[in-house]
Every structure is written in C-alpha cells, then in structure tokens.
Amino acid sequence: MRWWLAAVFGIIVAGAAITVAQVLTIRSEHAFGERAKELAAGSAVTAAGAIMSREPGQSLAVATALAARQRQVAIFVFDDRGRLLTAPSSHGVAVESVPDLDAVVQGSIAGSRSMNSVSDGRRIVVGLPLRGNDAATLVAVASRPDLVAAGNIVRGELARTLLVAIAVGALAGISVAMLIAARLRRIGRAAARIQAGHFDEPLEIRFHDELGQLAESVEQMRRTLRDSFASLEAERDRLRDLLEQLQEGVIAIDSSLAVVFANSRAELLLGRRKLAAGSMLPTLWPGVDVHAFAASLFEKGSRAAMFRVSPREGFTFAVAGVPARDSTDTALLVITDVTVSVRRERAEREFVANAAHELRTPLSAISSAVEVLQDGAKSDPDDRDRFLSVIERQSQRLARLVRTLLALARAQTHAEPLAMETVDVGSVLAEVSDELSGDLRVETSCEPRLSVHAHRELLVHAVGNLVANAAKHANGSPIEIDARRSPGAEVRIEVRDRGPGIDDAERELVFDRFYRGGNRDGDGFGLGLSIVREIAVALGGEIEIEPRSGGGTVAAIVIERQQEPE
Numbered sequence: 001m002r003w004w005l006a007a008v009f010g011i012i013v014a015g016a017a018i019t020v021a022q023v024l025t026i027r028s029e030h031a032f033g034e035r036a037k038e039l040a041a042g043s044a045v046t047a048a049g050a051i052m053s054r055e056p057g058q059s060l061a062v063a064t065a066l067a068a069r070q071r072q073v074a075i076f077v078f079d080d081r082g083r084l085l086t087a088p089s090s091h092g093v094a095v096e097s098v099p100d101l102d103a104v105v106q107g108s109i110a111g112s113r114s115m116n117s118v119s120d121g122r123r124i125v126v127g128l129p130l131r132g133n134d135a136a137t138l139v140a141v142a143s144r145p146d147l148v149a150a151g152n153i154v155r156g157e158l159a160r161t162l163l164v165a166i167a168v169g170a171l172a173g174i175s176v177a178m179l180i181a182a183r184l185r186r187i188g189r190a191a192a193r194i195q196a197g198h199f200d201e202p203l204e205i206r207f208h209d210e211l212g213q214l215a216e217s218v219e220q221m222r223r224t225l226r227d228s229f230a231s232l233e234a235e236r237d238r239l240r241d242l243l244e245q246l247q248e249g250v251i252a253i254d255s256s257l258a259v260v261f262a263n264s265r266a267e268l269l270l271g272r273r274k275l276a277a278g279s280m281l282p283t284l285w286p287g288v289d290v291h292a293f294a295a296s297l298f299e300k301g302s303r304a305a306m307f308r309v310s311p312r313e314g315f316t317f318a319v320a321g322v323p324a325r326d327s328t329d330t331a332l333l334v335i336t337d338v339t340v341s342v343r344r345e346r347a348e349r350e351f352v353a354n355a356a357h358e359l360r361t362p363l364s365a366i367s368s369a370v371e372v373l374q375d376g377a378k379s380d381p382d383d384r385d386r387f388l389s390v391i392e393r394q395s396q397r398l399a400r401l402v403r404t405l406l407a408l409a410r411a412q413t414h415a416e417p418l419a420m421e422t423v424d425v426g427s428v429l430a431e432v433s434d435e436l437s438g439d440l441r442v443e444t445s446c447e448p449r450l451s452v453h454a455h456r457e458l459l460v461h462a463v464g465n466l467v468a469n470a471a472k473h474a475n476g477s478p479i480e481i482d483a484r485r486s487p488g489a490e491v492r493i494e495v496r497d498r499g500p501g502i503d504d505a506e507r508e509l510v511f512d513r514f515y516r517g518g519n520r521d522g523d524g525f526g527l528g529l530s531i532v533r534e535i536a537v538a539l540g541g542e543i544e545i546e547p548r549s550g551g552g553t554v555a556a557i558v559i560e561r562q563q564e565p566e
Contacts, residue, residue, distance in 0.1 A: 008173065016165075024158055040124040040142035043071040048128050048138045051077065060135065061086050073142045074098075078105050080136035093141050098125055101139065108137035183211050190218050199226035249335035255298050257281045257291060260330050269317065269335050285311045290319075290333075297323040297331035308338070316342045361468075362394040369394070393435075418455045418538060425450040425483045425491060432464045432481065440471045441478035450483055452491045452559050454539045459559075462535040466495040466555045469529060473499030473553070490541070491561045498552040502545060510545060532557070 047067040054063035060077060064086045068075040074093035077085045082105050088095045095101065108127035126140040190203040203219040205212055240261070243250050249266030253259055262275035270284055284290045288309050296302055302323040310316045316339050322332035369387040377383040426446040433442045452459070463481070470479050477498040486492045502510060510529050529543075532555075536543045541559035548554045 012169065018162060037124055037126075040073065040126050040140060043073045043142055044075075044126040044128045044138060044140035047071050047073065047075050047140060048130060051075075051135075051138065052130065065090065073140050076139045076141075077130070077135045078109075078137045078139065080109055082106065082109065085135060090141075093123075093143075098139065098141055099123075100125065104139055105137055108139070180211065183207075183215070187211070187215050187218055190215075190222065194218070194222050194225060197229070199223075199229060247337075249333075251275060251281070251333040251335070252330045253281055253294055253333065254330055255324070255328070257294055266333075266335055269337060285309050293319075293321060294331065294333065297321045299323075315339050362398040365394040366391050366398070418458070420453055420455055420539075422451050423454045423456045423459055425452055425493065428456070428460050428463060429481050429483060429493075431460055432467055435464065436467055436471075440467070440474075441476075442467065442481060443478050444481045444483075446483040447485060450485065450491060450561075452561055454541075454559055458535045458539060459557075462532045462539075462557055463493060463495065465529070465532045466557070469532075470495050470497035470499070470553065470555065473497060475499060485561060486558065489561050490558050492556050492558050494554055494556045496548055496552060496554050498548070498550075501547050501551060501553050529555075 047064075050067045050070075051060065051063045054060075064075050064077055068091045072091065074090040075086070076090060076095050076098075079085055082102070084095060098104075104125055104127040108129045124142045126142070128138045128140065130136060130138050186203065190201075193199075193201060199222055203215055203222065205215045205219065208216075240263075243261075243263045244265070246263065246265060249269045250261070250263050251259060251266050252261040257280060259275050259277055259279050259281055261277060267273055267275055273282065275282075281291065281294060293305070293307070296305070304320065304322055306318060306320045308316060308318050315337070318336045318338045320334040320336070322334065324331040369390045373384065373387050377387055426448075429444040429446055433444050436442055467479050467481065474497045480496040481493070482496070483491060483493045529545075533543050536557055536559070539559055541557060544554075544556045544558065546554045546556070
C-alpha cells in the first residue's frame with residue numbers, strides 16, 4: 001500500500017509543481033519580454049532624437065551608424081515610400097532578416113507619432129515615425145542576450161525546484177503511506193487476534209481521525225466479544241459442571257460423528273475409554289451399530305430414540321439419542337446404567353418363582369397334616385402329637401425359607417450386603433440331615449473344625465436343595481454329603497447319589513431356570529438347581545456338576561474357607 005500511495009502523492013506533487021513551474025515560466029518570459037520591449041523602445045526614441053538633431057553636414061547614414069553603435073541596436077531609416085535610406089546592414093543585422101519588416105514600416109509611415117514593436121522571442125523590432133526632411137520612419141532591431149540568459153536561469157531553477165518538489169512529494173507520500181500502513185497493520189493485527197479468539201490485548205488509539213475511529217470500532221468490538229465469550233465460557237463451565245454431576249453418561253457429537261464433549265460418567269460406563277474432543281465416535285460395544293444410530297439423529301425429521309444393550313453379563317445400559325435441530329447442531333447420546341433396575345425386576349420375577357417352588361413342599365406337608373388331623377387323627381393323642389410336630393417343623397422350615405428367599409433377593413438386587421459370618425460346615429450338614437432324614441437316607445461326613453465365610457441360612461438352603469434334587473433320582477439309595485478342604489483356600493461340599501446320572505449335553509442346562517431334563521419326573525418347576533447356583537454366586541462361590549464313578553451324579557458347592565485362628 002505504501003508504494004502506490006507514495007506514487008499517488010508523487011504524481012499529485014509533480015502535477016502541481018509542473019503547473020506552477022509552467023505558470024511561473026510563462027509569467028517570467030512575459031515580464032522579460034515586456035522589459036526588453038521597454039528598453040528597445042527607449043533606445044529607438046533616443047536614437048531617433050539623435051538622428052533628427054544631427055550636426056549640420058553630417059549625413060543621415062553616418063548619424064544612424066553612430067546612434068546604432070552608441071546604443072547597441074540595429075537602426076534602419078526609410079522614406080515615406082518605404083525605401084531604405086541607410087546601409088542594408090546595421091550592428092551585424094541585415095535588413096532582409098528583420099521579421100515582418102514591411103508591416104512595421106508601413107505601420108510607422110501611416111502612424112502619427114506611434115510606435116509598434118514585434119518580437120520573435122530573441123529580437124525586438126521597433127517602428128518609430130519620423131518627421132523631417134526625407135526620412136519617414138525609423139526601424140530599430142534590439143537583441144537583449146542578458147534578458148534571455150536571465151530567462152534561461154529562471155527556467156533552470158524552476159526545473160530544479162520541480163525535481164526537488166517531486167522528490168519531497170514522493171518522500172512525503174512514502175512517509176504518510178508508511179504511517180497509514182503502520183496504523184492499518186496495527187488494526188489488522190488486532191482484528192486477527194480477535195479472529196483467533198484472543199481478546200485480552202487492547203488496541204491503543206493514538207489519533208482520533210478516520211483511522212482512529214476505525215480503531216475505536218475494532219476496540220469496541222473486542223471488548224464486546226470478550227464480554228460475550230466470557231459469559232459463554234461461564235455458561236459452558238456451568239453446563240459442563242452440571243453434566244459432570246449427572247449419573248448418566250453424555251456424549252455430544254457433530255454431523256461427522258466426531259466427539260464434541262463427553263463427561264467422565266460416559267467414559268466410566270464405557271470401561272474408562274477416553275473420549276477426547278475432536279476424535280471420531282468409536283465402536284462403543286461389539287455387535288451394536290452405534291454409528292448408524294448416531295447418524296440417524298441428524299436426519300431431517302428424526303425423533304428421540306432409545307435402545308438397550310448388555311455389553312457383558314450382569315450389566316445393562318439404556319442408550320437414548322437426542323436428535324440435532326439441524327446439520328450444524330450437535331446430537332446427544334445419553335447412556336444410563338439400568339443394571340440395578342433390570343436386576344431388581346429380574347429378582348422380583350425370580351423371587352415369585354423361587355417362592356412358589358420352595359414354599360410348595362412345606363405348605364403341602366402342613367396341608368396334608370391338617371387334613372389328616374381333621375379326618376380324625378386328632379382323636380388319637382399319638383397321631384395328633386406326631387402331625388402337630390410335622391406342622392411345627394414345616395412351619396419353622398417355611399419361616400426359614402421366607403427369610404432365605406428375602407436374603408437372596410436382596411443379595412441379587414444389591415439392595416443390602418449379606419450378613420456373612422463364620423459358619424460351621426458340620427452343623428450345616430447335621431441340620432440338613434435332620435430335616436430330611438425322615439424321608440431320605442442321608443449319610444454325612446465332614447472334616448473336623450471346618451468352617452466357611454457365608455450366610456448360614458442360604459448355605460443350609462443350597463445344600464438342602466442339592467440333597468432334595470439328588471433324592472428325586474436316587475431310587476431309594478442313600479444320599480451322601482461330604483465336606484472337606486480343597487487344595488486352595490476353599491471348602492468343597494459334595495452331594496452324591498447313585499441315580500442314572502446326567503448326560504453331558506444336559507450338564508450345563510440343568511442350571512437354567514425352568515429347565516427340566518428328560519429324566520425328570522413331571523413334578524416340580526425346574527428351579528431347584530438354578531436357585532442353588534444363585535445362592536452360590538451370592539456367597540462368592542460356584543457350583544459344579546460331575547458324573548460319579550460307577551453311576552450317579554456329584555453336585556458340589558465350592559466356597560471360600562474361613563481362615564482358622566493361629
């Protein structure tokens with residue numbers, strides 16, 4: 001910018017200087033010309049007076065030559081017919097070289113005491129009428145080299161002045177252009193900082209001209225944007241803090257499926273996967289096309305949608321999609337951990353099924369005892385006491401079952417931790433044997449001083465279910481219960497029978513809820529072993545089913561052993 005602005009200044013100054021120089025040149029030449037005419041006219045008048053008053057006897061030619069020599073002008077005298085009366089050459093000037101000679105002579109002859117002058121730029125011709133004798137007119141040709149030299153000097157000085165003026169104008173243009181360019185560069189740098197998002201450096205305003213007003217506008221814009229962005233950042237920080245406090249994972253994405261924001265809860269729910277801003281939305285779960293779901297949120301007319309996913313056993317997430325308003329807006333993926341609610345719903349269903357399964361046996365025994373008593377057994381003291389004892393024992397079992405089922409349901413929903421304690425395994429086996437010995441042949445063996453860290457009623461219930469399940473296939477053979485230490489830090493409680501055994505294909509299926517194998521009778525719901533597995537998991541152990549050598553099945557509960565005090 002500074003170069004073309006300097007050129008403009010130089011052209012303007014040069015044009016002005018040339019114009020002024022031209023005017024001064026014309027005026028100086030005019031002044032020098034007028035002065036030369038005045039001097040030439042004065043010389044002609046004095047020469048005419050000298051010629052007309054020449055001494056008697058002196059010829060016209062001699063007087064004219066003398067006057068011309070004295071006054072340094074060429075003088076020619078003509079009669080009234082225009083004939084030359086003096087020499088054809090005077091003071092180095094030939095008469096035929098005088099410009100417009102005829103017009104000057106005729107004008108002087110016709111004039112009455114008048115003077116006409118004609119100039120060709122270097123010589124001045126003056127015609128002066130004469131009255132006397134035969135001379136009618138005098139023509140004087142004057143040359144003023146001093147005035148010509150003075151004019152040349154003036155023109156030369158004007159030329160030098162013109163060059164100096166042009167140079168000064170160019171320098172002034174460069175200086176002004178550099179000043180303006182520097183100010184514009186400062187304004188441009190300030191605008192670039194604003195564009196880059198830097199609003200803290202103020203723009204210094206030194207002058208209050210048009211550029212200063214532009215700088216003031218840019219500075220006002222900087223302050224306004226600074227305040228606006230500060231307000232937006234404060235709102236963004238508040239929103240970020242709010243999103244960080246949510247229990248739901250929130251992921252904001254743009255139309256290219258790049259992550260705009262993700263709170264820490266989302267990263268935690270996704271297995272502490274880092275979701276950096278600007279990175280592409282990863283595959284969140286194998287087998288789930290989250291990208292197609294996210295892309296649908298940017299389609300015109302899309303609505304909020306939701307789906308559920310179970311990335312691993314025991315965990316369920318609900319994923320809600322909040323669509324974008326347009327292609328430049330962001331869409332939201334809201335991930336909610338619904339594991340607890342799903343687990344609670346399943347536990348509620350399982351509690352009803354478990355209760356129906358487990359409470360059926362004691363209720364049936366109590367109902368049968370009541371029917372027998374009503375049919376007349378109450379009249380016989382021995383029968384009455386025996387059936388009342390059955391009702392009492394089954395009522396106690398029923399109460400224990402209710403407590404056990406409630407404890408199991410709470411453990412499954414994680415509503416409260418189990419009341420774990422040191423449980424003597426031998427006493428558990430004795431309680432199960434006493435409870436079932438009236439209907440079954442149960443043989444128990446247990447290492448001395450063997451204890452586990454467990455919930456007693458749940459453990460009794462699990463072992464009792466294994467024994468009851470084995471009795472269905474024992475065909476009257478005794479059921480063996482054996483408890484011993486495992487090579488590790490566990491206790492292994494085995495229930496053995498001599499039944500037909502379980503096929504390899506069914507071995508993993510027997511733990512499924514409501515599964516009833518081909519060798520099962522029509523009685524029951526297929527919940528016994530599934531409840532045992534749930535109890536084992538709740539106690540931090542596991543259950544195993546293996547074929548028994550020589551026929552039959554071995555069902556084992558493996559649970560953590562209680563460390564004996566040293």
